[in-house]
Amino acid sequence: MISRNTTDKVRERVDIEEVVNDYVPLKKKGQNLWACCPFHNESTPSFSVSPAKQIYKCFGCGKAGDPIQFVMDIEGIGFNEAIRQLAQKYGIEIEEDKQVTPEAVQAFNEKESLYIALNFAKEFFVQNLQKEEGKAIGLSYFKERGFNPSIIEKFDLGYALDGWDNLLKAAKEAGHSEEILLKAGLILQKEGEPERLYDRFRGRVTFTIHNLGGKPIGFGARILTQDKKQPKYINSPETEVYHKSDILYGIFQAKKSIREKDNCYLVEGYTDVVSMHLLGIENVVASSGTSLTENQIKLIKRFTDNITVLYDGDAAGINASLRGIDMILEGGLNVKAVVFPQGEDPDSYSRKVGSQVFKEYLEEKAQDFIAFKIGLYAEEAAKDPIKQADLIKQVVSSLGKIPDPIIRSVYIKQSANLLDIDEDIIQTELNKIFVKTEKEKHFREQRDSEQETNFENLLPTKETPASSSSLIYIQEREMMRLLVSYGFEMVSAETRVCEYLLQETAELNFETAVFNKILSIYKNALSEGILPQPEYFLNFGDHEVKNEVIHLITRKYELSTLWETRFQIFTHHEADDLAKTVYDNVLHLKKKVIKKLLEEAKHKIKEADDEKLDVEVISQRLEIYMELKKFQVEIDRQLGIVVSY
The missing domain is CATH 3.90.580.10 (Zinc finger, CHC2-type domain)
Structure with a gap:
């Protein structure tokens, strides 16, 4: 630790x-x-x-x-x-806590335990390459592929020994529990015999899958025999730390190069990625044989807005993968495509032609998605009007995915030229798509708005007046904001904001749990002689508190300093008169609390009347109601609110 x-x-x-x-x-x-x-x-x-x-x-x-x-x-x-x-x-030396006990190690959360077990498995597979079986089979395979020692080390390539429980035995000897190994996807239970455990990966070369930080989270494993009963590749299952739809193979090794080159090559397999690194092309990732997902596209977009998809020279595979291009466009990325000769993939073609020719091929053959898509079907469409109409619809569908209107207009012009049709026809079809999309979007927003309960939706409107509870929440939140942001400031010659706020609200019970947490932390700090500023809460261990404090002290919009420094236009800030700001806030909070108490008192009076309770009970409840009403009138008077009761 x-x-x-x-x-x-x-x-x-x-x-x-x-x-x-x-x-x-x-x-x-x-x-x-x-x-x-x-x-x-x-x-x-x-x-x-x-x-x-x-x-x-x-x-x-x-x-x-x-x-x-x-x-x-x-x-x-x-x-x-x-x-x-x-x-x-930041070059900070990591000091381990020497007081850690075996019990404390066991107390590590399950996620950390999974990472530790997966890292052990990675080291185990890597070290197997130095054993007799690993050298003869695994290392020989990598050498045949042209993988040198540095590339093997860079990608943590390894070998799973051909036995039922080699990893299981080694992991248990190292102190890893069977439960964690099962949850990490490293071992399996025999169906019908849960006590029988065995290794998931056996007699295969292994490809370590890393997260963005370089930590092993899963494995892909390739069989080297011609056993048709066995799948060519098997992969780690979904676990708490490995979600296939969220990660790309090679992203850890590629992220720096992707940002520098401002482009990402997307391939299909593990060996494609490794082979391209051998050629010095490091801005490459793989979807690892799965269909491209929205989260994987978001992951690429963190580093670049440009993606080049490399397709194997297989028409059926290309057609099946076209959906990915529309998803990439929808994600706001610019797409190009490169198709390799029939029967070739990035790995085989790079080994066939060499580094220089391969790089030149990528440069020369890269084409934007419109030319690529039209080119796939142009020959067939030229002979068949129905297929030509279908091609136009497919192109228009892809154009509709582009969020940037300027880029979209450029592609509309290019598509019209390549398809030899009028731009207006494409624009008309696009408008139909946009109208349909807007209707669907409106429906979703209407549905979602009914479920939302965020702060903004609690604000009252003429159509939807807020409930007493939501109004109290808003005012409690405002008091917390003032306490955290200005608690250390002086509200008078002898009193700080925090002292005034805490004293005036001492008898109030805050309804919102996280605000009670913040209050408790604040009071504890004061008792220890600490006057908390916002940074105090940000260093606090409670994630909910930290998150809420950040929401309290940040604003989406801010007034430019140029109004005062350059234009000499001076505006009023809440900090200019903290005394009035906090005074009004306390009154508003009390007003909202009394309003809720009045509603409850009115309900109890009606309840007593309906149930025909004793006259004295009704009288007591009326008396409580009238006392609350007096408080309300006094608060309104202090706030300068004139209300006809």
Whole structure:
């Protein structure tokens, strides 16, 4: 386990701008930096990074945190692994906690245990290449492919020995439990005999699948015999750390080159990736034999907006893969395609023609998706009007996936020329698609809006007045914002904002659980002589608290400083008169609480009347109602609200 000293050093040295910029390009706007969110699809930047506060927040999907949380979120890793990754980035020596007991090691969460077991398996497979069987079979296969020792080490290639339980025995001797090995997908249970366990990978060369941080999360394994009863490849199953639809083979080794080259080559298999690295082409990833997914496209988009799909020279395979191009277009990427000669794939063709010819082929044969798609069917369509009409529909369908209107208009003109038809025909068909899409989008938004319960939806409107509970939540949230943002400021010569707010709300019970957590943390800090500022909560262990505090202290819009510095236009800020701001907030909060109590009191009076309870009971409840009404009138008077009761 990592020592507290190492964690503190990482927190001190880490810089949110540098960390986020490794994944998404940031642009300065006002005091903050902005980008399209790496956690969800969007065309307008809503992902904000504050260098001053060392936090990030997306105003679209709500993701928020500090640099450590960002690494955890984007890499899908735990806290300890994020600290290790950041320590390595900033050259901080990692100190292990020497006081850790075997019980504490067992207490590691299951995710970390899976990573440890998978890393052990990776090392085991790699070391097998040095054993007699591994050298004769596994290493020989890699050498036949032209894989040198450095490339074998770079991709953690290995060999699974041909036996039922070689890995199982070695892992158990190293202290790994059968339960974790099963959950990691490394071993299997015999059907009908759950006590019989055996290795998943046997007698195969192994390809380690890494996450973005370089940690092993799964394996692909290729059989080397001609046994037709066995599949050529088997892969790790879905686990807590390995989701096939979220990862691409080779992304860890390729991410730096993809960003530098501003292009990503997409291939189908493991050996295609490794072979291209041998040629010095490192900006390449593979979908590992599965259909391309939306999350994989998002993963590529973190590093580039340009993707070149490399197709094997197999017409049936190309036709089956065309759906991927439409998904890439929909994801906002620019697509090109390269088709290899009949019967060739990137691996076989690169070994056949050599490095230089292969690179030239990629440059010369790359064509944009429109020319590629039309070229596939042009010969057939030229002889058959029905097929030509079908081709036009397919092209229009792809054009409709392009989110950028300028790029789309360029492709419309090109498509019209290649198909020899009027641009207006394509535009008319596109308009039909857009109308249909808008109707579907409107339906989804209408459906989703009924389910949303976020803060903005709690705000009252003329059509949908807010409930008392939602109004109380809004006011509680505002008080928490003032407490966290300005609690340390002086509201008078002798009183701080926090002292005033806590004193005035001491008898109120906050309805929102996370606000009660923040209050408790704040009060504990004060009792220890600490006057908390926002950074205090960001270093706190509770993720819910950190997340909520970030939402409280960040704003989507900010007034440009140029209004005052350049144009001499001065505006009022809430901090200019904190005394009035916090005073009004407390009154508004009390007003909302009393309103809810009045509703409850009115309900109890009606209930007593309906049930024909004793006159004295009804009288007591009326008295309570009238007392609450007096409080309401007094608060309204102090707020300057004139209401006719």
